[in-house]
Amino acid sequence: xxxxxxxxxxxxxxxxxxxxxxxxxxxxxxxxxxxxxxxxxxxxxxxxxxxxxxxxxxxxxxxxxxxxx
Amino acid sequence: xxxxxxxxxxxxxxxxxxxxxxxxxxxxxxxxxxxxxxxxxxxxxxxxxxxxxxxxxxxxxxxxxxxxx
Amino acid sequence: xxxxxxxxxxxxxxxxxxxxxxxxxxxxxxxxxxxxxxxxxxxxxxxxxxxxxxxxxxxxxxxxxxxxx
Amino acid sequence: xxxxxxxxxxxxxxxxxxxxxxxxxxxxxxxxxxxxxxxxxxxxxxxxxxxxxxxxxxxxxxxxxxxxx
Amino acid sequence: xxxxxxxxxxxxxxxxxxxxxxxxxxxxxxxxxxxxxxxxxxxxxxxxxxxxxxxxxxxxxxxxxxxxx
Amino acid sequence: xxxxxxxxxxxxxxxxxxxxxxxxxxxxxxxxxxxxxxxxxxxxxxxxxxxxxxxxxxxxxxxxxxxxx
Amino acid sequence: xxxxxxxxxxxxxxxxxxxxxxxxxxxxxxxxxxxxxxxxxxxxxxxxxxxxxxxxxxxxxxxxxxxxx
Amino acid sequence: xxxxxxxxxxxxxxxxxxxxxxxxxxxxxxxxxxxxxxxxxxxxxxxxxxxxxxxxxxxxxxxxxxxxx
Amino acid sequence: xxxxxxxxxxxxxxxxxxxxxxxxxxxxxxxxxxxxxxxxxxxxxxxxxxxxxxxxxxxxxxxxxxxxx
Amino acid sequence: xxxxxxxxxxxxxxxxxxxxxxxxxxxxxxxxxxxxxxxxxxxxxxxxxxxxxxxxxxxxxxxxxxxxx
Amino acid sequence: xxxxxxxxxxxxxxxxxxxxxxxxxxxxxxxxxxxxxxxxxxxxxxxxxxxxxxxxxxxxxxxxxxxxx
Amino acid sequence: xxxxxxxxxxxxxxxxxxxxxxxxxxxxxxxxxxxxxxxxxxxxxxxxxxxxxxxxxxxxxxxxxxxxx
Numbered sequence: 001x002x003x004x005x006x007x008x009x010x011x012x013x014x015x016x017x018x019x020x021x022x023x024x025x026x027x028x029x030x031x032x033x034x035x036x037x038x039x040x041x042x043x044x045x046x047x048x049x050x051x052x053x054x055x056x057x058x059x060x061x062x063x064x065x066x067x068x069x
Numbered sequence: 070x071x072x073x074x075x076x077x078x079x080x081x082x083x084x085x086x087x088x089x090x091x092x093x094x095x096x097x098x099x100x101x102x103x104x105x106x107x108x109x110x111x112x113x114x115x116x117x118x119x120x121x122x123x124x125x126x127x128x129x130x131x132x133x134x135x136x137x138x
Numbered sequence: 139x140x141x142x143x144x145x146x147x148x149x150x151x152x153x154x155x156x157x158x159x160x161x162x163x164x165x166x167x168x169x170x171x172x173x174x175x176x177x178x179x180x181x182x183x184x185x186x187x188x189x190x191x192x193x194x195x196x197x198x199x200x201x202x203x204x205x206x207x
Numbered sequence: 208x209x210x211x212x213x214x215x216x217x218x219x220x221x222x223x224x225x226x227x228x229x230x231x232x233x234x235x236x237x238x239x240x241x242x243x244x245x246x247x248x249x250x251x252x253x254x255x256x257x258x259x260x261x262x263x264x265x266x267x268x269x270x271x272x273x274x275x276x
Numbered sequence: 277x278x279x280x281x282x283x284x285x286x287x288x289x290x291x292x293x294x295x296x297x298x299x300x301x302x303x304x305x306x307x308x309x310x311x312x313x314x315x316x317x318x319x320x321x322x323x324x325x326x327x328x329x330x331x332x333x334x335x336x337x338x339x340x341x342x343x344x345x
Numbered sequence: 346x347x348x349x350x351x352x353x354x355x356x357x358x359x360x361x362x363x364x365x366x367x368x369x370x371x372x373x374x375x376x377x378x379x380x381x382x383x384x385x386x387x388x389x390x391x392x393x394x395x396x397x398x399x400x401x402x403x404x405x406x407x408x409x410x411x412x413x414x
Numbered sequence: 415x416x417x418x419x420x421x422x423x424x425x426x427x428x429x430x431x432x433x434x435x436x437x438x439x440x441x442x443x444x445x446x447x448x449x450x451x452x453x454x455x456x457x458x459x460x461x462x463x464x465x466x467x468x469x470x471x472x473x474x475x476x477x478x479x480x481x482x483x
Numbered sequence: 484x485x486x487x488x489x490x491x492x493x494x495x496x497x498x499x500x501x502x503x504x505x506x507x508x509x510x511x512x513x514x515x516x517x518x519x520x521x522x523x524x525x526x527x528x529x530x531x532x533x534x535x536x537x538x539x540x541x542x543x544x545x546x547x548x549x550x551x552x
Numbered sequence: 553x554x555x556x557x558x559x560x561x562x563x564x565x566x567x568x569x570x571x572x573x574x575x576x577x578x579x580x581x582x583x584x585x586x587x588x589x590x591x592x593x594x595x596x597x598x599x600x601x602x603x604x605x606x607x608x609x610x611x612x613x614x615x616x617x618x619x620x621x
Numbered sequence: 622x623x624x625x626x627x628x629x630x631x632x633x634x635x636x637x638x639x640x641x642x643x644x645x646x647x648x649x650x651x652x653x654x655x656x657x658x659x660x661x662x663x664x665x666x667x668x669x670x671x672x673x674x675x676x677x678x679x680x681x682x683x684x685x686x687x688x689x690x
Numbered sequence: 691x692x693x694x695x696x697x698x699x700x701x702x703x704x705x706x707x708x709x710x711x712x713x714x715x716x717x718x719x720x721x722x723x724x725x726x727x728x729x730x731x732x733x734x735x736x737x738x739x740x741x742x743x744x745x746x747x748x749x750x751x752x753x754x755x756x757x758x759x
Numbered sequence: 760x761x762x763x764x765x766x767x768x769x770x771x772x773x774x775x776x777x778x779x780x781x782x783x784x785x786x787x788x789x790x791x792x793x794x795x796x797x798x799x800x801x802x803x804x805x806x807x808x809x810x811x812x813x814x815x816x817x818x819x820x821x822x823x824x825x826x827x828x
Contacts (some may be wrong), residue, residue: 003635003636003637005633005635005646005647005650005651006635007630007631007633008633009631009633010285010338011282011284011343011375012281012283012284012365013281014280014281014282017089018089020362020402024398024684025279025281027394027397027398027399029319030281031397034670035293035364035397036394037394037397038394039393040392040399041389042390045110045111046090047109048108049096049106049107049109052104052106053093053096053100053388054092054096058653060284067632067650068117069650071210072163073152074163075149075152076147076150077148077149077150079148079215079269080274081212081213081215081271082210082212083210084210087363092382093209095212098212098274098276099212111224111389113386115387116385118372118383118384118408121372121380129215129376129414136149136167141220143219143220143232143236144221145216145218145219146219146267157254157296157433158432158471159432161468162467165466165468166215175466176462177224177461177463178460178461178463178468179458180458180460182318183317184315184318185315185316186314187303187313187314187315187316190307191303191307191434192299192316200217202219202277205218225501225570225572226502226535226571226572227501227502230530230537231537233537234535238536244532244535245531245532246529247532247537248527248528248529248557252594253591253592253594254591254613255591256579256590256591257590259579259583260576260583261576261579262576264562270532286628287628288626288627288628288629289624290624290626290627291624294432294434295433295434301624305690306626320455321455321456322454324452324453324478325441325451328441328445328451329438330437336629349497350494350495350496350508350512350513351495351497352493352494353493353494353495353543354493355698356697356757357693357695357696357697357754358693359694360693362746366485370693371695374695374757384549404697407493412494413513414512417772418773419770419771419772419776419784419785419788419789420556421768421769421770421771422771423769424560424561424562425560425619426557426559426560426616427557428557428558440557443557443619443621444557454814476769478771483788486704486705486715487704488715488719489701489702490699490700490718491701491702493700502571503569503609504570506606508711512693514605517561521600522598522599522601523598523599523601523606524596524597524598525596525598547702550719551716561766562766562767562768562821563765563767563826564766564823565761565762566763566764566765567762577764578764581764581826581828582764612767638710639708639710639777640709640778641777641816644806644811645812648811648812652811652812655813657810658811659808660803660805660806661806661808661813662803662804662807663700663804663805665732666698667729668713668730668732669728669729670717670727670730670753673721673725674714674721675714678710684808695798707779708777709772733764734801737782737798738797739786739797739798739799739822742786742790742792743783744782744783
């Protein structure tokens with residue numbers, strides 16, 4: 001290991017079904033512009049309610065990725 | 070938008086199967102007495118163990134709803 | 139002072155102009171149903187953006203009031 | 208256990224003598240209007256000073272109770 | 277609502293006059309490079325002092341915006 | 346109830362599929378050496394990314410168990 | 415820059431009108447006894463209610479100042 | 484002092500009467516298996532309610548002890 | 553009420569017997585040099601262990617007092 | 622000072638030798654793409670262990686820089 | 691990766707010279723009884739003062755290690 | 760031990776070279792006016808950047824000292 005540097009970016013994934021799906025949605029979108037993703041940290045879990053029912057989950061997460069030299 | 074006011078109430082939903090089911094259980098119960106629910110925030114996730122196995126999830130969440138004038 | 143008991147309720151006031159106005163809006167609405175309000179604590183300050191501009195402030199606050207015997 | 212839902216309410220008990228007494232004072236008052244109380248969590252301990260001496264303790268606590276179906 | 281993904285960016289607005297002005301300054305500057313801004317969260321309020329007086333407010337805020345597909 | 350004492354231990358469960366599975370994995374492993382497990386508290390949710398996709402969830406949790414006399 | 419040392423003091427400013435005014439009130443009072451004030455950090459925003467209305471804001475802030483050699 | 488190393492363990496003491504008694508109960512139990520205890524830190528204070536009354540306090544605490552070489 | 557300013561000072565009271573006694577000890581000592589004390593906030597509760605027993609409580613608290621003009 | 626706006630970015634520097642070296646490594650890498658860096662805040666210190674020894678430090682830090690008009 | 695489970699233990703390393711040395715001291719001691727150590731997280735940095743000078747650093751850290759099946 | 764009372768003061772030490780040096784700088788300066796210093800707690804680590812390089816560390820720390828009777 002030689003002095004890697006990582007960057008963290010914060011995104012919010014959403015899903016009508018589950019926390020896991022919301023996280024995967026966020027990762028799939030981030031993968032379009034971010035390379036070398038390595039880990040994520042869930043910072044907050046919340047959601048929207050419509051017609052008195054959960055309409056979608058909102059999962060706030062930080063994604064860490066390697067900065068190339 | 071004209072000066073809405075919201076109120077937050079804190080509930081704990083439980084479920085033997087999943088975090089999502091526990092949240093939905095809490096929302097379904099809250100819907101009986103609270104109108105105009107708009108969003109929720111998960112504050113804590115914990116659970117009960119029986120016979121050395123997870124017996125149910127406990128999801129502490131705040132529910133925000135619009136206060137009518 | 140003889141063993142007072144207080145209760146705290148959590149509300150969110152909004153305003154297009156200022157944090158202070160959002161707080162006063164919340165207090166004015168709460169005053170309709172809550173008696174003997176004594177103090178408040180700002181828990182969170184956030185806001186909504188529309189057309190790339192701040193459309194309204196959202197001030198989350200707890201209001202403490204005396205419980206009558 | 209079948210999908211219980213709990214609610215949490217936040218109160219502040221006071222007492223000139225002790226933290227325990229302040230908590231009991233809050234529970235006794237809450238018992239007048241809240242049924243099925245199950246647990247409490249101390250969130251904050253503070254107090255008032257008069258004539259350079261502690262005049263009473265203020266114990267902020269959340270009380271959890273079962274919501275009946 | 278179909279699986280939106282949001283991103284959060286953290287900025288610090290400053291103003292010699294008020295917290296609100298500092299927030300608006302930050303949003304105006306962010307609007308030059310960030311599209312589809314949706315909400316903001318105030319994370320920290322601080323300020324600089326010069327000649328023993330408040331010279332400007334510093335408002336640290338996270339701005340959330342929609343990521344286009 | 347007579348003066349029980351509990352101990353808390355902190356473990357991290359992992360799973361390629363879900364948060365719930367990660368938690369159950371941790372409990373199953375802990376059950377091999379810890380007796381009288383009673384409750385758990387989720388302290389942190391994170392995960393590992395490989396090939397730009399979520400490879401496994403990491404759920405940090407504290408497990409509480411009764412200390413026998 | 416040669417090894418400066420700063421000290422932080424915690425004060426609470428009050429004002430019937432605004433958060434900014436409460437902060438300025440605190441700084442003006444602190445300036446009477448503290449020299450070389452450099453920055454401040456808002457730690458808490460709360461307020462007092464009288465006759466069901468906001469009577470004054472209370473802004474808890476830490477003030478940093480240079481310690482002379 | 485020559486490079487001591489300490490370990491922290493987390494326990495929960497209970498008592499029907501007081502926070503202090505709960506803490507002492509935890510320490511007495513820990514003393515059966517842990518040597519060289521040096522300090523403790525209270526992390527959480529909560530309790531159980533039965534028949535609408537406080538039935539016992541639960542004091543979560545970390546105990547620090549010296550690791551022998 | 554006319555623009556009062558308060559100052560907060562942080563002290564640690566100790567006592568072999570109770571949290572309350574530790575707090576009172578701190579207040580009694582502070583009263584020797586601080587005038588116009590108004591309130592206190594408990595920030596941390598910890599303690600020292602000797603001979604495998606609690607030897608004294610340590611209660612970290614902030615004391616607020618009015619700054620005279 | 623005229624209404625500056627700053628942006629914060631979050632990076633993780635690593636080093637086999639020290640926290641300071643890890644921070645400098647992160648700053649040196651960030652300097653390649655970020656202009657006008659002004660300050661940093663350490664958010665988290667952690668590290669990796671290999672062969673039962675510390676193999677490298679990981680220092681999570683936010684870097685603040687001036688946004689040009 | 692197949693469903694690993696990790697455990698975290700909390701230790702405090704000390705050193706008269708540096709934070710890094712205190713961390714290494716803790717890891718060296720832990721290595722005597724804990725196998726498969728993988729990472730650590732610094733939770734708190736503090737120290738002891740004697741004769742008005744820093745006598746030793748105290749670094750509180752959690753160590754994560756793989757639980758063997 | 761007989762009812763000692765301690766006071767905590769908050770200072771910020773700076774150094775171009777290391778966190779340890781910044782802490783020692785703060786302690787050396789504090790020793791000029793504070794007697795009976797006993798311990799310190801690091802509350803925040805940050806720093807200033809000039810010419811795209813770390814120019815000095817800023818270590819915020821609380822120092823605890825015994826209050827004489």
